[in-house]
Amino acid sequence: MLINQLMNMPTGSPQIKKVMLVGLPNTGKSQVYNNLTGDYSVVANSPLTTLETKRARCRLAEQSYEVIDSPGLHSLYNPSEEELTVRDLILSEEIDILVQCMDACRLKQSLTLTAHLLTLGIPMVISLNSMDEIARKGISIDPVALSRLLGVQVVASVAVQGQGTEELKEAISRVEAGGPEIIPCGEKIEGWLAELGSKLPVEAPYKRAISLLVLLDDPLILDYVNKMYGPAAVNDLQQQVKLIKGNLRFNIGQVINQQRSRWLDRVAEEVTHRTKPQSHGFAQEFARLSRHPVFGIPILLVFLYSMFYVVVNVANVISEWMSDVLWMPVEAKISGLIPLGFWHDFLIGDYGILSMGLANALMTVLPILSVFFLVFNIIEDIGYLPNLSVLTKRLLGKLGLSGSAIIPLVLGFGCKTVATLSTKTLKSKKEKYIAVYLIAFAIPCAAQMGLNMSILGRIGLSAFVIVFSVLFVVEILVGMALNKILTKQGQGLVFIQELTAIRLPNLKGVLKKTYYRIYWFLKESLPVFLGAALALFVIDKLGVLTATKRLLNPLIEGFLGLPSAMTDAIILCLVRHEAAAGVMINLVKKGQLDYIQCIVAVTVTTMVVPCFANIMAMAKEVGGKQTLVMIILIVMSSFAIGGALRWTLVALL
Amino acid sequence: MRNRKREKEEHLERLWGMKEGEQEAVEYLEDSMKGDFDAQLVEELAEDGMVALSEGNRKIVLTESGEKEARRIIRAHRIAERLLHDVLGGEFETGACEFEHTVTSELVDSICILLGHPRTCPHGMAIPEGECCRRSERTTRNMVIPLTEAELNQSARIAYINCRDDMLLHRLDDLQVRPGIKVKLHQRYPCFVIECEGASIALDEDIVATICVWSQGPPVDRPKLELSPKEKKPRPWWSKGLMAGRKRHGKI
Ligand SMILES: Nc1nc2c(ncn2[C@@H]2O[C@H](COP(=O)(O)OP(=O)(O)OP(=O)(O)O)[C@@H](O)[C@H]2O)c(=O)[nH]1
Numbered sequence: 001m002l003i004n005q006l007m008n009m010p011t012g013s014p015q016i017k018k019v020m021l022v023g024l025p026n027t028g029k030s031q032v033y034n035n036l037t038g039d040y041s042v043v044a045n046s047p048l049t050t051l052e053t054k055r056a057r058c059r060l061a062e063q064s065y066e067v068i069d070s071p072g073l074h075s076l077y078n079p080s081e082e083e084l085t086v087r088d089l090i091l092s093e094e095i096d097i098l099v100q101c102m103d104a105c106r107l108k109q110s111l112t113l114t115a116h117l118l119t120l121g122i123p124m125v126i127s128l129n130s131m132d133e134i135a136r137k138g139i140s141i142d143p144v145a146l147s148r149l150l151g152v153q154v155v156a157s158v159a160v161q162g163q164g165t166e167e168l169k170e171a172i173s174r175v176e177a178g179g180p181e182i183i184p185c186g187e188k189i190e191g192w193l194a195e196l197g198s199k200l201p202v203e204a205p206y207k208r209a210i211s212l213l214v215l216l217d218d219p220l221i222l223d224y225v226n227k228m229y230g231p232a233a234v235n236d237l238q239q240q241v242k243l244i245k246g247n248l249r250f251n252i253g254q255v256i257n258q259q260r261s262r263w264l265d266r267v268a269e270e271v272t273h274r275t276k277p278q279s280h281g282f283a284q285e286f287a288r289l290s291r292h293p294v295f296g297i298p299i300l301l302v303f304l305y306s307m308f309y310v311v312v313n314v315a316n317v318i319s320e321w322m323s324d325v326l327w328m329p330v331e332a333k334i335s336g337l338i339p340l341g342f343w344h345d346f347l348i349g350d351y352g353i354l355s356m357g358l359a360n361a362l363m364t365v366l367p368i369l370s371v372f373f374l375v376f377n378i379i380e381d382i383g384y385l386p387n388l389s390v391l392t393k394r395l396l397g398k399l400g401l402s403g404s405a406i407i408p409l410v411l412g413f414g415c416k417t418v419a420t421l422s423t424k425t426l427k428s429k430k431e432k433y434i435a436v437y438l439i440a441f442a443i444p445c446a447a448q449m450g451l452n453m454s455i456l457g458r459i460g461l462s463a464f465v466i467v468f469s470v471l472f473v474v475e476i477l478v479g480m481a482l483n484k485i486l487t488k489q490g491q492g493l494v495f496i497q498e499l500t501a502i503r504l505p506n507l508k509g510v511l512k513k514t515y516y517r518i519y520w521f522l523k524e525s526l527p528v529f530l531g532a533a534l535a536l537f538v539i540d541k542l543g544v545l546t547a548t549k550r551l552l553n554p555l556i557e558g559f560l561g562l563p564s565a566m567t568d569a570i571i572l573c574l575v576r577h578e579a580a581a582g583v584m585i586n587l588v589k590k591g592q593l594d595y596i597q598c599i600v601a602v603t604v605t606t607m608v609v610p611c612f613a614n615i616m617a618m619a620k621e622v623g624g625k626q627t628l629v630m631i632i633l634i635v636m637s638s639f640a641i642g643g644a645l646r647w648t649l650v651a652l653l
Numbered sequence: 654m655r656n657r658k659r660e661k662e663e664h665l666e667r668l669w670g671m672k673e674g675e676q677e678a679v680e681y682l683e684d685s686m687k688g689d690f691d692a693q694l695v696e697e698l699a700e701d702g703m704v705a706l707s708e709g710n711r712k713i714v715l716t717e718s719g720e721k722e723a724r725r726i727i728r729a730h731r732i733a734e735r736l737l738h739d740v741l742g743g744e745f746e747t748g749a750c751e752f753e754h755t756v757t758s759e760l761v762d763s764i765c766i767l768l769g770h771p772r773t774c775p776h777g778m779a780i781p782e783g784e785c786c787r788r789s790e791r792t793t794r795n796m797v798i799p800l801t802e803a804e805l806n807q808s809a810r811i812a813y814i815n816c817r818d819d820m821l822l823h824r825l826d827d828l829q830v831r832p833g834i835k836v837k838l839h840q841r842y843p844c845f846v847i848e849c850e851g852a853s854i855a856l857d858e859d860i861v862a863t864i865c866v867w868s869q870g871p872p873v874d875r876p877k878l879e880l881s882p883k884e885k886k887p888r889p890w891w892s893k894g895l896m897a898g899r900k901r902h903g904k905i
């Protein structure tokens with residue numbers, strides 16, 4: 001067996017085979033990747049979860065594979081920017097096996113992509129996911145028949161439960177070289193594809209796919225041909241296309257689409273059978289209610305309130321308990337052992353490495369984030385967030401954002417960095433600028449949201465309502481202002497957004513994601529918490545901190561009306577919002593922030609400066625100079641807004 | 654005796670096609686007409702002022718009046734294709750070719766109105782606009798209506814997509830929004846949402862307006878064969894609010 005494989009292997013071929021996972025957005029690619037490799041790529045019930053490829057090795061039946069998780073792809077033709085990275089990757093890396101992940105509930109949509117992928121001639125396997133859901137809908141899909149019709153192996157699976165993983169592994173190791181059967185486009189068009197293909201160098205791979213894209217006038221494929229085979233090949237192809245299209249009595253693209261549609265209607269019809277009469281499940285009704293212009297609002301409020309409730313009544317209680325039971329005794333013990341002085345301050349003083357660093361991170365912030373992430377991940381896996389785009393569509397239109405910017409903004413409530421990166425789907429420069437700005441400005445990411453709820457929950461629900469209303473209004477006003485100021489550059493995209501289906505979250509999946517989010521938080525933040533405490537300790541001892549506080553005094557105390565201890569929190573915002581939140585929680589506990597101060601403090605720290613990772617993402621999307629401008633504007637406006645808020649509240653209350 | 658008028662029309666039709674493909678060589682016309690090419694007839698057309706020959710009779714283009722005539726024929730042909738393809742299904746090439754030589758412009762316009770002013774033929778080629786399209790005329794018995802005007806939550810079969818933007822058509826096609834597929838309009842406000850092949854899609858009103866569906870609306874005499882009993886059940890109370898926006902779009 002082994003010898004056989006070695007014999008068949010062309011000499012000099014790489015030992016490691018590349019397996020690439022492709023598929024429509026939100027079809028379980030990342031879940032399958034996790035199942036195959038044991039690595040973790042974030043799984044969420046929302047499109048645009050995976051924005052960058054992720055790779056890991058795995059070994060099946062004596063053979064090493066490199067498995068690649070990729071962002072969603074609709075078709076090889078006319079890709080958007082993030083889809084283009086996938087297409088380029090397929091065309092440029094020698095992929096040995098494509099694994100297309102399909103959502104069984106969106107069979108026809110997935111088959112359109114299959115038709116595209118088959119033109120590549122790369123050996124393929126299909127992982128037909130969500131078989132549990134389609135069964136619940138009363139439809140059965142026959143994987144054997146599908147496999148026969150497509151000429152590729154089809155593995156029926158329930159990826160979230162790991163069902164089908166072994167079969168998929170087996171299928172991958174069984175894949176033979178040589179492409180699967182191709183879907184003929186009809187004699188005439190096949191002839192043209194062959195003619196076009198002959199203009200490419202003999203050894204060029206994917207001739208048929210490239211010819212088809214050229215024939216369809218794909219906006220970027222000639223760039224690829226130019227890069228790979230030089231301008232002469234481009235010229236030849238263009239000549240040939242002109243010749244072909246000279247006397248056409250039909251639109252090639254549409255005729256090809258029609259043929260493909262006929263083919264996939266036939267395939268879908270043959271493999272699907274209804275087992276129960278069609279009915280609307282609870283999930284579908286819920287999705288519709290959540291988008292309803294009237295009922296959508298209370299549903300949104302219920303989600304917000306339940307997050308708030310859990311943070312206040314569970315997270316805060318746990319955090320309280322942990323600091324009472326786990327930290328206080330330790331602190332007391334250290335106090336008893338070490339007399340007041342340098343070492344005492346170094347360990348457990350105001351800027352002690354244990355008190356402000358370790359205890360802050362582990363006893364205060366960690367429990368709150370854990371609980372919040374758990375709730376947030378459940379909501380994320382329900383698939384509620386993308387459906388929010390329907391409710392906010394008109395509002396965002398007023399901010400100069402076409403519908404396509406909605407998903408990035410909504411994603412901002414999860415992670416601002418991912419959201420900023422996802423603005424690469426926006427083609428209009430103006431829109432991108434506005435979206436990046438708004439994400440960086442007043443949208444709290446999941447961690448901020450959880451911690452803000454925790455802080456404000458200690459003061460009362462009204463504080464929470466005030467802060468979030470202010471942030472909301474500010475965000476709208478800033479968007480409107482930017483819309484007025486910036487001139488339009490580039491074409492906005494038309495808005496076509498698939499909405500995610502509402503799902504019952506899978507408990508194991510939620511727990512795993514929560515675990516990884518906490519793990520990543522600790523890995524990234526713990527050193528930052530400790531480092532920040534150390535840095536503050538040093539500059540405090542040097543007297544620089546006091547000087548800074550004195551310098552900022554008119555701003556912090558005079559204008560914002562906050563105690564000077566809040567300066568620490570605002571400085572900490574520069575490195576990590578979570579660290580600042582920990583400090584603020586302690587201030588609230590010690591009674592150093594009253595109602596108004598608390599509201600002002602949370603509002604300002606939510607806006608004041610985006611986290612470091614977000615800044616890097618901003619620089620990537622809009623460039624360093626623009627990022628700098630944005631940050632300066634954000635810092636200045638957050639203080640201005642904080643001040644205005646303070647004076648308004650003082651006048652009103 | 655061969656029908657002279659009809660043959661002239663066939664030549665004009667082909668010349669329109671050549672104009673679309675930016676071809677002007679007589680040789681090309683001869684090639685693409687195959688056996689039907691008639692040199693004498695081309696001369697007659699030139700005498701009638703329908704075509705202009707140049708470069709020693711090697712180049713041929715439509716004159717203004719020739720273009721007008723060709724436009725009428727092409728319009729009839731492609732509207733006929735639409736009718737035969739969408740309503741009757743199946744083979745439509747020969748039928749359309751018969752049709753175009755016998756109909757009046759008025760009849761073509763009435764069919765155009767009935768079909769909701771389609772802009773492309775089933776091959777994806779442009780249908781020249783008629784007077785009716787410019788005035789967006791309507792009747793109460795439109796067979797095809799934009800999806801924006803369809804009943805909420807009723808499934809409707811897509812007749813065609815009235816859009817000439819290839820990229821957009823491809824994007825819609827990828828999502829299975831294409832002729833023959835049944836879709837449902839879920840809501841109009843605050844944003845249009847349609848359901849198609851098991852997926853819900855939110856999209857701009859402009860795009861929904863290009864999706865033309867077979868109307869199942871008012872004409873009571875048309876049996877609603879496609880509705881299963883389940884779908885006929887009264888709308889739940891909460892979705893009534895969604896009807897609010899309907900009136901605005903309902904009439905034009
Ligand atoms: N019920 C069920 N849900 C599934 C199955 N496979 C995946 N899911 C769910 O589908 C959603 C999307 O999964 P992901 O793995 O994030 O999908 P993806 O294709 O990587 O998504 P993007 O990276 O955003 O394109 C998650 O909520 C999964 O829990 C399955 O077999 N059954």
Ligand SMILES: [Mg+2]
Nearest residue numbers: 029030049050
């Ligand atoms: Mg993914």
Ligand SMILES: [Zn+2]
Nearest residue numbers: 666730749750
């Ligand atoms: Zn004809």
Ligand SMILES: [Zn+2]
Nearest residue numbers: 734774775776
């Ligand atoms: Zn036609």
Ligand SMILES: [Zn+2]
Nearest residue numbers: 765770785786
């Ligand atoms: Zn008309």
